[in-house]
Amino acid sequence: MKKKSFLAVLCSAALLLQLAPAVLAEDVATDTPTDSAVTTDETTVDASGTFGYATWTLVGDTLTLSGNGELPNDVDDNYINMIQNIDNLDEIVYYPWMKYRSIVKHLVIEDGIQNIPQAAFAYFYALETVDFPSTPLTIHSCAFYAKEFDIRDGLVAKKTYDIPDNVTLQGNYIFASDDTNINNSYHRRITLNANRYSPTYYYCLNHPCYIYNETGIASEAITSGTCGENATWNFDFDTKTLYIEGRGATESISDDATMEGIAWIQPSIEKVVYGEGITEIAPFTAQKINTHISYNEPLHDITELVLPSTLTTIDDYAFNLYLAVKDVQIPYGVTTIGNHAFSDCVQIENVVLPGTVKKIGDEAFSVCDSLNSITIPASVTEIGKRLAHSYSGVSIFGYTGSTAESYAKENGYYFFPLSNTVGDVNEDGVVNLMDAIALNKYLAGVISLTDSQLVAANCNTADGTSNINEDDVTALMRFVINLIQDLPVSE
Numbered sequence: 001m002k003k004k005s006f007l008a009v010l011c012s013a014a015l016l017l018q019l020a021p022a023v024l025a026e027d028v029a030t031d032t033p034t035d036s037a038v039t040t041d042e043t044t045v046d047a048s049g050t051f052g053y054a055t056w057t058l059v060g061d062t063l064t065l066s067g068n069g070e071l072p073n074d075v076d077d078n079y080i081n082m083i084q085n086i087d088n089l090d091e092i093v094y095y096p097w098m099k100y101r102s103i104v105k106h107l108v109i110e111d112g113i114q115n116i117p118q119a120a121f122a123y124f125y126a127l128e129t130v131d132f133p134s135t136p137l138t139i140h141s142c143a144f145y146a147k148e149f150d151i152r153d154g155l156v157a158k159k160t161y162d163i164p165d166n167v168t169l170q171g172n173y174i175f176a177s178d179d180t181n182i183n184n185s186y187h188r189r190i191t192l193n194a195n196r197y198s199p200t201y202y203y204c205l206n207h208p209c210y211i212y213n214e215t216g217i218a219s220e221a222i223t224s225g226t227c228g229e230n231a232t233w234n235f236d237f238d239t240k241t242l243y244i245e246g247r248g249a250t251e252s253i254s255d256d257a258t259m260e261g262i263a264w265i266q267p268s269i270e271k272v273v274y275g276e277g278i279t280e281i282a283p284f285t286a287q288k289i290n291t292h293i294s295y296n297e298p299l300h301d302i303t304e305l306v307l308p309s310t311l312t313t314i315d316d317y318a319f320n321l322y323l324a325v326k327d328v329q330i331p332y333g334v335t336t337i338g339n340h341a342f343s344d345c346v347q348i349e350n351v352v353l354p355g356t357v358k359k360i361g362d363e364a365f366s367v368c369d370s371l372n373s374i375t376i377p378a379s380v381t382e383i384g385k386r387l388a389h390s391y392s393g394v395s396i397f398g399y400t401g402s403t404a405e406s407y408a409k410e411n412g413y414y415f416f417p418l419s420n421t422v423g424d425v426n427e428d429g430v431v432n433l434m435d436a437i438a439l440n441k442y443l444a445g446v447i448s449l450t451d452s453q454l455v456a457a458n459c460n461t462a463d464g465t466s467n468i469n470e471d472d473v474t475a476l477m478r479f480v481i482n483l484i485q486d487l488p489v490s491e
Helices: 006-028 079-084 096-100 256-268 403-411 433-443 451-457 470-480
Strands: 046-051 054-059 062-067 106-109 129-131 137-139 160-162 167-169 190-193 209-212 224-226 231-236 241-246 271-274 278-281 304-306 350-352 373-375 395-399 414-418
Touching: 046 096, 054 096, 241 278, 395 403, 403 414, 433 470
Parallel strands: 062 106, 106 129, 137 167, 160 190, 190 209, 241 271, 271 304, 350 373, 373 395, 395 414
Antiparallel strands: 046 054, 054 062, 224 231, 231 241
16 A cells, blocks of 8 residues: 555645534534535435434435434424415425425335424425335324425326325325415326325315325225216216216215215216216216315316206306316207306317207306307397406307397407308207207107297208208208208208
8 A cells, every 4th residue: 555645644634624523513413414415416415414313314315214203393383374375495494304305306214203293394396205114104284295386397296105004194284285376276186095094185285185095996985876866876987987877957965975985086087978867967076075175176087078968957067177178069958057067167169059048157158268169049048247258259159139149249259140041950050960859859849949940940941831840850961961962952
């Protein structure tokens, strides 16, 4: 081994003298971090320290808690209000590891750690995984609290925490996110894998939080039940389809236990089918599982909605917050569309109402951000306030002299007149199979037609009569399937 030069030895001694005070300080203040290799590159920070019974160590992006016993709660009594209204994350340093919240991607809680105290990992927006111990652990309020501006493209919201049986959730807002004032915040949710916790905002206030077991189906899930005097519902996990069947009117379920059971299946629903015989649709209970705040729980993943030909009434809020539905076919025979019936259906682009609709409630299509046009038949005699966002350029198509025309002009909507076209029996502006169905229903005595609709229904003038009969149906069907090019048939 080569001997060190006198100069090298002298430099080494000077360096040790500079580091000595820091080493002594670490021995005295054991609850403060020891930054052993802090660099300008935050992703390579190494640090360690003690906190109560625990030792914490940060290596790269992995934070490890080890020890035996309970960690002290180091937040003040007003901590919830504080973290919910914080503007500067640097102000939240209740625990020594909080200064590294932007670095930590992996949290390892070793056996022996008995608790995660209040707000211990609040705003750790980079956190991707949590390894829980095999020994008993209690997680307290706001432990993993986040806020919208910290989610960073939905990173936090996409997390899945696997909660083993030895872990107890105790307190409010454990996985909450205060993002209620952010547009489209309802698209984000956290999923907890467990089979024993109640699906409630208790743990995830203001942030949809769904809890499953290892199979993806919650053990507490209720997959069938009644939703009216003569109506039932059942959910098929294989097709992810909710079926509502029976006859007459549906009703919202008020039983708390049933509502919590439905909440387990809600995030799995992709299609809703109302069977023939249903005449009136009330909001399905899965929208209203939240008992802690006032607004409805949105339906994130439903992309398809099937309505029966027997339908006559769509109740208030029936399809409010169906966020992913893009196309709605309202069947001929519907007479009433309630208040907020389709409000917040942000993907719907165009709506065509059949010629049986008489009343449209307040804000029936409000906050439908993608909506371009609504076709309103002459049968409509009542339209509620704030039908849609007129300022967004929504157009109303309707007949000259109709309620739709006067409403559009009085409320600042673009209005485009429709002509009374032969074959347009339901007065929706187009001639298609729905008109043939409406005409058949009229001939069967199921529905009645207005004078203007009867004029449109006279598709066969070759018989020399204005009477509506099977010949008009035949002519209309031949036109629909392109066997003839013009209506009426005059020869």
